[in-house]
Amino acid sequence: MDTSATPGFFRVAGKQFPNITWYKRKNLRSAYCLLFFVILTSATNGYDGSMVNGLLSLDQFTTYMKNPSGSIKGLFSGIMFLGSLLALPITPYIADGMGRRWGICIGSIIMIFAVVLQSASVNFQMFVAARFFLGFGVAIAHGSAPLLITELCHPQHRATFTTIYNTTWYLGSIIAAWLTYGTNRIDSQWSWRIPSIIQALPSILQITCVWFVPESPRFHVSKGRPEKALAILTKVHAEDNHDDELVALEYEEIKETIAIEKEAEQTGWLELFKTKGNRHRLLILVSAGLFSQWSGNGLVSYYISGVLDSIGITDPDMQLKINGVLNIWNALVAITMCFFVDKFGRRPLFLVSTAGMCMSFVIWTILSERFEATKVKANGSAVVFMIFLYYTFYNLAWSGLLVGYTVEILPYSLRAKGMCYMFAMVDVALFFNTYINPIALDHIAWKYYIVYCAWLAFELVFVFFFYIETKNTPLEEIAKHFDGDAALVGGAAATEKGRIIESEVHEKKRSHVTEENVESTRI
Known part of the structure; x- marks a missing residue:
């Protein structure tokens, strides 16, 4: 399938259209600014991960929680992912039945309840229960937010904006990392309760502002409201120009494709197992979920204190500084790469990213062994450098494209359910990692890294054989990459x-x- 376009142009239904500058168009600029409140879902998730990391470095928190062991530390983080996993079966029914905006709102309400419970915790049991509900709410919001972004954005900007969604995990992470660094100087329980309370702010903003964001045009079409879908497309993509050719092509393609999908009745949970193209999609969804978290990054994302302890960096103040700087670096790399996904392509970015992670982790493991054997400080410092290098490679692809790539390869009728498969594997991997990692680090230290070295090599082989290129392809037409002439595509680009x-x-x-x-x- 030829998806190439003349430089300065993009393609829809085989026709070329000149590139546009989004910030020069009033309605498009307004829509993208409002999408910031949708993106906050990912930032909330990032805030939580970094906050837990920071709290475990605070003496005030660990003392109040009676110096939790490695398994209890794992439960603090892992129970959230169990909550997310249990919420996934109902998530697509909210997103597809009530709308993308309602999914974000319902998830946010549950998260606010969880934050209140977490902030008022008097023991670790109450804290753990709160985190279960937090995970439940995150899953529901997470199951709707990226769908709204990818279905509302202009075809030229869809890949960039959808990829940005997951990279904002780091923005939340940066705020939490430096906030816990600052509250470390408060000699009371407020040193950890303040970061917990502030965690409710993004959800409050979402509940207040998400209703100003237009609903997905595709959702309106699926509910028999094509006139609303056309009005949104005309306003957002064409500045209210009712004669715009691009909008006409988009509208017909969306309307006919969704009608075809309904006629084919391919909407159930098992549809991803039934055809060759869908099985290929499922392999990518499951692997992406696993690889995004089972690549060694969980060691640092949630247990940087244990990793740094193992190389002689035990000062909580220094650990918090390293955590804060690392998150800033991660955000810079990840967000920058979002603007190159259509230039370099998804497949090359995944391959370079995975190969680089594998190389970095092998060197990281060797240096950790050398530090344990020699106690030479330089080896410990080199490990810190390798952590930064490892995350540089990770953020070339796995940060943003985890959502950006998986959401675009799914047809509308399977998009919400398909993303649940991916998020389920993320939660399974995170639950395992967050519970096992601290125990493994306590018992076998650097030897545990060898497992990830071997796994990363396997990931590289898998990506090489199964991940395909989808760059510069309109959303409905991506089905052709997987299904060929059997793809359910309507409109001017119909198969x-x-x-x-x-x-x-x-x-x-x-x-x-x-x-x-x-x-x-x-x-």
Whole structure:
């Protein structure tokens, strides 16, 4: 499938359109600014990860929680992912049934309740219960937010903005890292309660502001409201120009493709197992979820204190500084790469990222062993450098494209459910890692890293054989990369199968109209 376009142009339904500058268009600029409140879902998740990391470095917190062991530390983080996992079965029904905005709002309400419970905790049992509900709310919001972004954005900007979504994890992480660094100087329980209370702020903003964001045009079409979908597309993508050719092509492609998907009745949880193209999608979804968290990054994301303890950096103040600087670096790399996903392509970024992580982790492991054997401070400092290098490679692809790539490869009818498969594997991996990592670090230290070295090598081979390129392809048309002529695509870009089903749909509509006219004549 040829998706190339002349420089300065993008393609929709085989036609080229000149690139536009989003901030020079009033309605588009307004829509993207409002999407900031949708992106806050990922930032909230990042805030939580870094906050837990920071709290475990605070003497005030660990003392209040009676110096939790490695397994209890794992439970603090891991229970959140168990909550997320249990919420996933209902998540697509909220997103597809009530709308993307309602999914974000419901998730945010649950998270606010959880933060209140967490901030008022009097023991670790109460703290753990709060984190379970926090994970439940995050899953529901997470299951709707990226869908709204990818379905609302202009075709030229879709990949960039959807990829940015997951990278804002680091923005939340930066705020939490430096906030806990600052509250470390408060000699009371408020040193950890303040960061916990502030965690509710993004959810409050989302509940207040998400209703100003237009609903997904595709959601409106799926609910039999095509006129609302067209109005949103016209306003956001064409500055209210009702004669815009791009919007006309988009609208027909969306409307016909969703009609074809409904006619084919490919909407169930098991649809991803039934065809070759869907099984390929499922392999990517499951692997992306696992690889994004089972690549060694969980060691630092949630247990940097244990990693730094093992190389002789035990001062809480220094640990918090390293954590804060690392998150700033991660954000810079990850967000920068979002603007190159359509230039370099998804597949090359995944390959370079995974190969670089594997190389960095091997060197990280060797240096950790050398520090344990020699206690030479330089080896410990070199480990810190390798952590930064490892995350540089990780953020080339796995940070942003985890959501950006997986959400775009799914057709509308399977998008919400398909993302649940991916998020389920993320939660399984995180639950395992957050519970096992502190125990493994306590018992075998650097030897545990060898497992990740071998796993990263396997990841590289898997990505090479199964991840395909989708750059510069409109959302509905990506199905052609997986299904070929069997893809359910309508409109001007319709496939052979799409045209057949599209014709059948129109024939049924004509028959229905004729029957109604006959009945009306009789009356």
